[in-house]
Amino acid sequence: MSTQPVSTPQSIDQLVQALEAHAYIPERSLATAIFLALKLQRPLFLEGEAGVGKTEVAKVLAQLLDRPLIRLQCYEGLDVSTAVYEWNYTRQMLQIRLMEAAGHVDEETALEELFGPAFLLKRPLLQAIEPVNGQAPVLLVDELDRADEEFEAFLLEVLSDFQISIPEIGTVRAQEPPVVVITSNRTREIHDALKRRCLYHWIDYPSFEKELRIVRTKAPEASEALARQAVAFVQALREQELFKLPGVAETLDWIRALVALDQQALDEQVVHDTLGVLLKYRDDVQRMQGRVVQEILAQDR
Amino acid sequence: MEREPSGQLLGNLVLFGRALRRLGMEVTPAQIQELVRALAHVDLSRRGDVKDAARAVLVSRREQIPLFDRAFDLFWRSWEGWQGPGFDLDVSVQRSQAQEALQHVPEGEGNEQGGPDSPEQETILLRYSAQEQLRHKDFARLTPQERSQVQQLIQEMRWTWARRRSRRFVAAPGGRRLDLRRSFRRNLRHGGEMLHLARRRPKEKARPLVLLCDISGSMEGYTRMLLQFLHAVTRGGMLQERNRVEAFVFGTRLTRITQQLGQRDVDQALAQASRAVQDWSGGTRMGQALRTFNFRWARRLLGQGALVLIISDGWDRGEPDLLAQEMARLQRSCHRLIWLNPLLGSPDYRPLTRGMQAALPFVDAFLPVHNLASLEQLAALLETGLASRRPARP
Structure with a gap:
């Protein structure tokens, strides 16, 4: 553990503070997982519904540790020539x-x-293994569930010893392993072998207080009263039986939309007009129209 | 910062790992070592942090989280002296208590052992000649002797089904696309003059297959044979391309039986599957069952152009509107939705029940499934009868 840069937080509390200073409000259990991933130099595997801030973790970590961020967006058919x-x-x-x-x-x-x-084009995984300015970067492998099993197997190989062999050149090995964050929306199950190499954390929807803090931090332009009302509304929406529940990202979009519309408070009409920001399925929108919205609004008061 | 954990703590961690394994979680000794390393960085007096740390290291699926949390709480019940010499509770007692208390936690997925550990069963194409009569006899009217013959034949059927182009490429001489990487290498010998062009074509992959089988009372005459069929397809799929088949049964509720059916031994597989099911031969609430499927499973299983087979006689006691709505959603999210109805084998059957009426508009193919011949017909349709392009849907 001697190669830790100075800026690495030395306790979970310090990490929580540092994350919050970078406008990321984590649950303590998430902070613990991140802290251990840094300490033990292991990849962090984050699963959770869309829009709960998985990708954000990697971005904030890069800022916080002052390291470059290398992002690999996964898709089906991702192969060596685009990934390595x-x-x-x-x-x-x-x-x-x-x-x-x-x-x-x-x-x-x-x-x-x-x-x-001179003729080698380096793709994200290779870049991540070679230090930039002497520093190991933060590698974000985003939405791994979109890639296919072939790529997963390959990633497993890279993550187990952080080295890549190129037949014509030889083996490239990371002097210091990069900080790896892998995210999945869980549209399919990732193989256990890969997950076992990582520290696993499931990010849930935040509690009311947490979400309010997130909104206040990320969208300070909204008044406290409006933020409270909107967050309570979204929280109530998550209690409904919907095909796709709104994530924190949707809450933030919605708040910004409400501010852009000069709203001081929620009313039925404006909820009705902006529901498309929160709900992305027609069935869900139809289900929420009319009485249900009235009821939730009435509860909030 | 680094502290050596006391021997006692280490011993307890090992026992804790073993307890988790008994509860069906796959915890490896390497993970326990990792946990020991992890705990060196955590303030041991903060129970919550220790729990979070242990969860991050030992858990790798969301379903395991509630089980893990309860196991942790039970196992480390006496927290105060948990690492000091004051820790004198008999851990094995604690462990058995934990296990007892956790007996009633509903089984998550992933805690069945049986894997494809045997050589592939020899598959023989269906024998036609002598079994002609048997092939056309309705499943519900088989004598016990005939039944075991038919079961044998079902086990021997070979199931392959429609493939789709994946986004991966393989080298192929007549392929449509140029393979620059290989072309270049090959032509270096000629000083970079492009004499031979290497080509490639898209690789093909079997589509995921999802089976949803009705096991309510009205299906009783067929259930046994249909489960045989489910086992043959599920097991066959696992052997050919891993995890490409998912099997569910439903009556009033939906149960996933993929893992149980993965066993090689049919009888054992079916016995385990029936133990997992709680609503044998009861009523049917198909709309609700499909809704559960759509909400909980569809997004995970229907990703890559899946085929969905529903096996049911269409007797439904639930609301037809709900059924129609969920059928529509299911059809929209898969490549093809095929309905197999055992009653369709009889010449004077008309799909008039309310459930069947509600579901039919959303079905891409409506086929009988009452005898061996109909299974063969299905096999042919799955293998070659589906156009690769999906029909437009409203």
Whole structure:
């Protein structure tokens, strides 16, 4: 544990403070998981519904530790040439032409030159393993559930010893492992082998007090009264039987929308007009129209 | 900062790990070591932090969280002297108490053991000749002897189903796309002159398959055979491409039986599956069951162009409106929705029940499932009969 940079928080309390200073209001259990991930140098696996602030954790960590953030957005079919490295073919071709023009094409030297670092395009995973300005970066592997099993297997390999081998160059090994944050919306189950290599944390929807603090921090332009009302409304909405519940991101969008509409307080009409910011399925919107909204608003008062 | 945990604490952690394993969580010794390392960074007098730390290290699925929390609370009940010499409670007593108390926690997923550990069963294509008569006999009218023959035949059927293009590519001589990486390598020998172009084409993948089988009273004559069918398909799917099949049964509630059906031994698999089900031969509330599926499972299982098979006679005591609404949602979120009805085998059957009427508009294919011949028909449809493009839906 000697290679820790000075800025790494030394206790869970310090980490909570540091996160809050960067406008991220965590549950204590999340802070504990992050703290341990940093201390034990293990990847952090965050699962939770969309919009509860999983991706944000990586961004805040990068700021807080003052390290560069490298983001790998996952999708089906993500492969080595987009995730790790690719050779720059056009430049290689050009180089061959130049070599020909200069009149010397010796296979040995040509190969060595063509497959050297100058022609290597580094993709996120390779970048994450090579330190930037002597510092290991924060690597965000976002929405891993969107990638397919093949990529998962590959990621498992990289995460187990933080090294990547490129046949033409050799093995690249991280001197200091990057801080790795993996997120999943859980549209499918990630394989246990991968999860077991990580510290796992499920991020839930925040409590009323937490969410109010988040809103006050992130959207200070809204009045306290409006923020309270809106957060209470969203919290009540999460009690309803909906296909897709609104996340914190939706709450923030909604508050900003309300401020943009110059609203001082919630009323049925404005809720009705802006419900699309919170609910993204037609069935859900229909379900919430009319009486249900009235009831929730009445409760809040 | 680093403190060596006392020997007592270490021993207790090991026991705690073992207790969790008995409760069905997969806790490895490496994880316990990791926990010991983790606890060196945590203030041991703060019970909540220790619990959070242990959870982060030992848990890897959301479903396990309630189980873990209860196990932790029970196991470390006497917190005060938990690491000092004052800790003299007999841990094994605590553990058995914990286990007893946790007996009644509903089983989560992932705590069944059976895995595909055996060589693939030899699959034989269906034998046609002598069994012609058997093939067309209704499942509900089989004699016990015939039943075991048919069961055998179901086990031997080979199930493969529609594939879709994935976004991954494989090298293929006649492929449509250029494979730059390979072309370049290959042509270096000619000084970079592009003499041979390597090509690639999209790799194909079996679509996920979801089976939803009605086990209410009205289906009783068929349930046994249909479960055999479910087992053959689920198990077959696991052997060919792992985890591509999910099986559920429903009456008044929905039960996932994928894990139980993953066993090789049919009888054992079916016995375990029936133990998991609590509403055998009761009524049907299909709308509610499908709603549960749509809310809890659909987003996780229907991601990559899944095929969904519903097996039911359409006798439903729930609200037709709810059923129609959930059918519509289900159809929108999968590639094809196929309804198999055992009653459809009889020539004078008309789908007039309210449930069937409500569901039919949202069904892409409506097929019988009452004898072996109909299963073969289904196999053919699944394998080649589905156009790869999904029909437009309202």
